[in-house]
Amino acid sequence: MPAELSATEALGLWHRVTLEQVRQGGYDLSFRQLSILLHIYLVPPPHTVRGLAATLGVSKPVITRALDSMGALQLVDRVRDERDRRNVVIKRTLSGALYLEKFGDLIRSEARRPMP
Numbered sequence: 001m002p003a004e005l006s007a008t009e010a011l012g013l014w015h016r017v018t019l020e021q022v023r024q025g026g027y028d029l030s031f032r033q034l035s036i037l038l039h040i041y042l043v044p045p046p047h048t049v050r051g052l053a054a055t056l057g058v059s060k061p062v063i064t065r066a067l068d069s070m071g072a073l074q075l076v077d078r079v080r081d082e083r084d085r086r087n088v089v090i091k092r093t094l095s096g097a098l099y100l101e102k103f104g105d106l107i108r109s110e111a112r113r114p115m116p
Contacts, residue, residue, distance in 0.1 A: 008017070009115055016110045024106075027073055027099065032056070033066045037075055041100050047090040063076055075099060 004015065022028075029037065039055060040047050049067070053060045067090065070076045075096035081087035 002070075003111065013111055014106075014116060016096070016113070017107050019108060020106055021103070026103070029070075030066070032058070032062070035068055036063065037070060037096060037100065038068050040076060041092060041096065045089075045092075046081075049088045049090070052090065070096075 007023050018106055019099060035056060036052055039052065049060050052063045056063070067076060067078060073095070077091040077093050079091060081089050088099050
């Protein structure tokens with residue numbers, strides 16, 4: 001069910017979610033990393049470095065640096081495309097799926113709380 005929030009209420013919700021994420025010791029992802037991760041998990045695959053760069057409007061090295069960080073956290077994995085070895089395919093991981101599931105639950109939980 002869609003919720004009608006003012007800009008201030010939406011920012012307040014985002015503040016509570018990010019604050020709780022920090023308190024819980026969650027990963028410290030940048031907006032870019034979070035955007036990439038959400039895209040990989042919410043948009044049907046396949047995902048390539050080239051495709052992610054085009055979607056986000058950034059260079060391939062920018063995507064590669066973000067994927068390096070997220071790969072070290074085991075949120076995503078990269079493999080060479082067997083059909084075209086020039087392409088790198090980004091794969092989902094169990095750790096990444098669990099992270100986003102918990103993050104989604106956190107958003108839902110904070111959205112149910114009354115605004116201060």
